[in-house]
Amino acid sequence: MMYPAIAIDGPAASGKSTVARLIAQKLQYTFINTGAMYRAVTWYLLQRGINPQDTAAVVAALPGIPLSFGKDGSVSTVVCEGRTLTDELKGQEVNGLVSTVAAIPEVRALLVRKQREYNESEPVVMEGRDIGTVVFPDTPFKYFVTASEEVRAARRAAEGITDSIAERDKKDTQRAASPLAQAPDARLVDTSDMSIDEVVACIADDIRAKLTQ
Numbered sequence: 001m002m003y004p005a006i007a008i009d010g011p012a013a014s015g016k017s018t019v020a021r022l023i024a025q026k027l028q029y030t031f032i033n034t035g036a037m038y039r040a041v042t043w044y045l046l047q048r049g050i051n052p053q054d055t056a057a058v059v060a061a062l063p064g065i066p067l068s069f070g071k072d073g074s075v076s077t078v079v080c081e082g083r084t085l086t087d088e089l090k091g092q093e094v095n096g097l098v099s100t101v102a103a104i105p106e107v108r109a110l111l112v113r114k115q116r117e118y119n120e121s122e123p124v125v126m127e128g129r130d131i132g133t134v135v136f137p138d139t140p141f142k143y144f145v146t147a148s149e150e151v152r153a154a155r156r157a158a159e160g161i162t163d164s165i166a167e168r169d170k171k172d173t174q175r176a177a178s179p180l181a182q183a184p185d186a187r188l189v190d191t192s193d194m195s196i197d198e199v200v201a202c203i204a205d206d207i208r209a210k211l212t213q
C-alpha cells in the first residue's frame with residue numbers, strides 16, 4: 001500500500017457516501033464508492049439477460065465485463081463501454097439483486113483487486129462494507145458509520161428511493177465471503193443524532209490527530 005487509505009464502512013443509508021465524499025474533498029483525496037462497482041456488475045448482468053441468481057452464469061460472465069473508471073472532480077465514477085453509470089445503478093431491480101451478486105466470492109475477488117490497484121496510484125477515501133476488514137486491513141484510518149434502522153430507513157425514504165435496506169443489510173451481514181462487519185480497530189460513529197457536518201468533523205479530527213501522532 002503506497003498511500004494510507006481512509007476506510008469507511010457501514011450499513012445501507014448510514015451516510016457513508018455523503019460523509020466519505022466530503023472528507024475526500026477536504027483532504028484532496030479521490031472518493032471511491034465501492035457499492036457502485038457491485039451495482040455496476042449487477043446492472044451489466046441484467047442488461048445482458050444473465051440471471052444474477054445463477055452463480056455459475058455470473059462467474060462465467062465476469063472476465064468479459066467491460067468495467068473501467070472515470071473521474072468527476074475528486075469523485076471516481078464507474079464506466080461501462082464508454083458510458084458513465086449513475087442513475088442506472090440506483091434502480092429497484094439493482095437494489096433487489098446487488099447483495100446476491102456481492103455474495104459471490106469471484107465477484108468480490110475481482111473488485112477488491114481493482115480497489116487495491118486504485119490506491120497504488122493515488123490516495124483514496126474508500127467506502128463500502130469490507131474496506132477496513134478486507135481491502136485495506138492495515139490502514140490506521142478505519143471508520144464504521146452506522147445509525148439506527150429507523151433513522152436509516154427514514155433517510156432512504158426521504159430520497160424517494162424504494163430500497164429494502166433491512167433485507168440487504170441482513171444478506172450483507174450473514175454472507176460467508178467478506179461480510180459487513182466493523183473491524184476490531186475501526187472507530188464506531190453512530191450518526192443517528194448527528195448532522196452530516198458533525199460526522200465529517202468527527203472523522204476529520206480523528207484523521208488529523210492520527211496524522212500528527
Ligand code: CDP
Pocket residue numbers: 011012013014017034035036038039098099100102103127128129130131168169172
Ligand atoms: O448506498 P448503500 O449503502 O445503500 O449501498 P452501496 O454502498 O451502494 O452498496 C450496494 C451493495 O453492494 C451492498 O448492499 C452490498 O451488497 C454490496 N457491497 C459489498 O458487498 N461490499 C462493498 N464493499 C460495497 C458494497
Ligand code: CDP
Pocket residue numbers: 010011012013014015016017018019155156159191194195196199
Ligand atoms: O452511502 P450510504 O447509503 O450509507 O448513505 P448516503 O447515501 O450517504 O446517505 C443517505 C441519506 O442520509 C442522504 O440523503 C444523506 O443526506 C442523509 N444523511 C443524513 O441525513 N444525516 C447524516 N448524518 C448522514 C446522511
